[in-house]
Amino acid sequence: MKKVIKKTVYLFVMLSFVIIIEGCSEDSNDTQDMFNNQKDIVNLDENTTISDEDAAALLFMIEEEKLARDTYEFLDKTWGLNQFANIKRSEQTHMDAIENLLKQHKLSYTILPEGVFSNQELQNHYDNFVIDGAKSVVEALKIGATIEDLDIKDLENYVSLTENNTLINVYQSLICGSRNHLRSFIHGLDLNGGTYTPQFITQNTFDAILSGSQEQCN
The missing domain is CATH 1.20.5 (Single alpha-helices involved in coiled-coils or other helix-helix interfaces)
Structure with missing residues (x-):
């Protein structure tokens, strides 16, 4: 027995x-950016303080990562491409990383239903993305590239504005993930005869990302 x-x-x-x-x-x-920020966050000193500017950045970024997740959810249902199916799950891990920071610093926040945002600019983006993304596979992939382009720009800006090393580490991991996602969407565009011109990061930064290989983001 x-x-x-x-x-x-x-x-x-x-x-x-x-x-x-x-x-x-x-x-x-498509999801080489999976990282274990929880390990660093849990080990933070309970008395760690956060500036008002950093708090505002976290509250904005959790909604911007939600914009990516919700848009890719819609585009996955519309087109069924692997990029959207895989990367939407990665975007959830991005949201989780920022949510852990919000909880650590006892910051009040609300994650609204899918497709709904408290930030009007992000709401406008989503409304336009779902309309344009339903037009064709190429347009959908362009939207994916646009979101990652925007995400990298905003995260790099917040890295430059904070002195909080924990936030910097998390932001850098998110940027790494967005670089991988951008490469994936551009690859999809190449296969489907589409092109993308960066709207937020510089052309030099864009070219450097595309010339690099998929990264392990830890």
């Missing part, structure tokens, strides 16, 4: 290991 139990436990452990490996490798092309 003991041998049967041991064999069953062994098979269960091996099956769980296989499932974990398959789950990690399934999205390897």
Whole structure:
């Protein structure tokens, strides 16, 4: 009886290991930005303070990451492309990382329903993105590139404005993820005969991102 139990436990452990490996490798092309910021955040001093400017940045960024997640959710349902299916899950991890910081610093926030934003500029972006993204696969992929372009610009701006090392580390991880996402969307555009010109980051920065390889963002 003991041998049967041991064999069953062994098979269960091996099956769980296989499932974990398959789950990690399934999205390897588009979600190389998975990172473990929770480790750093949990170890923060409970008495750590945060400036009003940093608090405002976090509240904005959780909605901007939500903009990406919600838009990709819509575009995934519309077109069923791997880029949107994979990257929308990655955007949820981005939201989780920022949410952990909000909780750590006891900042009040609300995550509104899908497609709804408290920031009017982000709301306008979403409304336009879902209209334009429904027109064609090329337009949808351009929107993905636009979102990552915007995300990189805003995150780099917040990195330059803060002296909080924990926030800088998280922002840098998010930027790394957005670089990977941008490469993925541009690759999709190449395959579908589309092109994209950067609107927010510089052409030199854009070219440097595309010339680089997929990154492990930790």
